[in-house]
Amino acid sequence: MxxxxxxxxxxxxxxxxxxxxxxxxxxxxxxxxxxxxxxxxxxxxxxxxxxxxxxxxxxxxxxxxxxxxxxxxxxxxxxxxxxxxSENAGTDSVEYRTAFMNYVIAGTPISDELRANANTLTSDVASAIPTVLVNKIIERMEECGMILPLVTKTNYQAGVVIPTSNVKPIATWVSEGKGSDRQKKSTGKITFSYYKLRCEISMSMEVGTLALATFESKFIENVSKAMVIAKEKAIINGNGTTQPKGILQETPFKTKELAKAEPTYKELCEIEGLIPVEFEESAKWYMTKTTFMSIMGITDANGQPIARVNYGISGKPERTILGRSVVCHPYAEEMGDTKAFIFDMSDYVLNEVYDMGITKKQDWETEDLLTKAVMSVDGKVIDTGSLITVTVKAAA
The missing domain is CATH 1.20.58 (Methane Monooxygenase Hydroxylase; Chain G, domain 1)
Incomplete structure (x- = not known):
């Protein structure tokens, strides 16, 4: 040897x-x-x-x-x-991608030779998703997510202790002639773990008749949508034990308790006043569309609405309350007792390991192919200074 x-x-x-x-x-x-x-x-x-x-x-x-x-x-x-x-030629080759399609559609095992470059993290992953598809899935998630594109993303290995000043840069003053001195300023540290994200999607039997390019397009669409929903739910209110720790699991900087479900103009002004000035430009409202529409009818002393919907160059609605941007989301269940919250999403760090794989089964009743995509994800809030929660006073 x-x-x-x-x-x-x-x-x-x-x-x-x-x-x-x-x-x-x-x-x-x-x-x-x-x-x-x-x-x-x-x-x-x-x-x-x-x-x-x-x-x-x-x-x-x-x-x-x-x-x-x-x-x-x-x-x-x-x-x-x-x-x-290239290192990933095996998983990106047409031969491997075709074999991967046959595995998803018909359950045909991928040969050991083609699986040589498949790097998996968990024992329940039967096949690695081709790297080229992983990249497209990630790009697609950035496009279709409402909250996901706003958070800070990293890909640290699990267990690495990271000063929060490394994630959120901090500038410090140094003495003249002392420019080479290291400023050991850190506001804390975070450690990421591995949490398996498992998203089950359904691809009908008709997909099996599609060409490779069409299959990949449909696969990317289904996986990315499922991943976005799971991640955004965790970002809002993940339990931090079996999934990333959500924003609403943290102790807020301030909490405003409303007298009734619909806030008054005065209460909204008070909430705006709670936001620290350093987050004036970056903090946004996060609420369901139902909550936003209930605020739409509120007017100021001059009869002017305090909530507005404008349409930008792209034609998408741009919502604001007292001039502050609003992000509407469909995750009412994850909000719990919180009616809405204000937060700077760049202060939430989502750590992802992009080694993705799948397992599959067939639904006996519908013949649909249930495909489960798996990846490793963790996330934490590194600064709660902008977190303002809005709740409703409990009935006496």
């Missing part, structure tokens, strides 16, 4: 151990157990990175010796493999 084979065996072992740890964390029952697994995962990933770096250096050295007159800058910087193909 030469040195390269030894390193490759090490890498394979580390990758298998990492997969086992990532699977174990999803079944951890206590915070202590989860922390222990996360620490072990970090150690394995560090050894894996070192082994991969040594293998790359050894391969480059071997290639340099065998081809002393040939210099490949792409190989040197790791942009291409030794065969000149």
């Amino acid at each position: 030469n040195f390269e084979e030894y390193l490759q065996n090490l890498i394979n072992g580390y990758e298998e151990e990492r997969t086992q740890l990532r699977t174990a964390i999803t079944t951890a029952e206590t915070a202590e157990e989860r922390t222990e697994i996360l620490n072990a995962t970090d150690e394995v990933e560090e050894r894996l990175r070192n082994a991969q770096e040594q293998l790359t250096n050894a391969q480059n050295e071997m290639q340099r010796r065998s081809n002393p007159n040939q210099f490949n800058i792409l190989n040197t910087y790791g942009l291409r493999g030794s065969n000149g193909e």
Whole structure:
């Protein structure tokens, strides 16, 4: 066994151990157990990175010796493999994508050769979604979401302790001539875990007669819509135990209690006054459309409506209350006892690992193919300074 084979065996072992740890964390029952697994995962990933770096250096050295007159800058910087193909060529190839379509439609297993590049995080994922489709799903989620495009997105590994000042940049003054000194300013720290996001979608049997491009378009549409709904519900009021922690699970900066379900002009002015001036431009209202329409009829002392709906260049409605933007959403159940809230969504961090896979089954009654997409997601509020909640006073 030469040195390269030894390193490759090490890498394979580390990758298998990492997969086992990532699977174990999803079944951890206590915070202590989860922390222990996360620490072990970090150690394995560090050894894996070192082994991969040594293998790359050894391969480059071997290639340099065998081809002393040939210099490949792409190989040197790791942009291409030794065969000149991109790292994800296997999952992005037409052959793999066709096999993936056949798996979703007919349950035909994807061969081991084609699954070589499939990287999965959880044991219940039967097949990796092609990378090109994952990218399109992510783009589609940005287009069709109401809340999702407004939050801060990261892709840190689980268990990494991140100062909130790294997520939300903070500028600090330094003394003259001391520009190289590091300012250790941090308002706190956050640690992300792995929460499996499982969205079940239904694709009718008729989809099986479609061409590859049409199938992929339909698959992207269904998965992205299901993912957006699940994520936005969690962002608003996720429990923080089996899913990302929602905004309404945090202690608000201020709470305004209304005397009745419909706020008065005076109460809305009082709510506006609670918003700190540093969030004047960035904080928005979040409420259901029903709640907004109930405010539409309120007027000021001059009879002018305080809520307005304008139509921008795109033709989409732009809603405001006392000049502050309003985002209407359909998640009434997630609001609970909160009628509406004001928040700067950039202060919510959604951490996602874009290793996506699927499992499938067929509905016996309708013959529809139920496809479940799986990915790892976590999220937290890093600053509650802009969070103003509006509730209704309970009846005596």
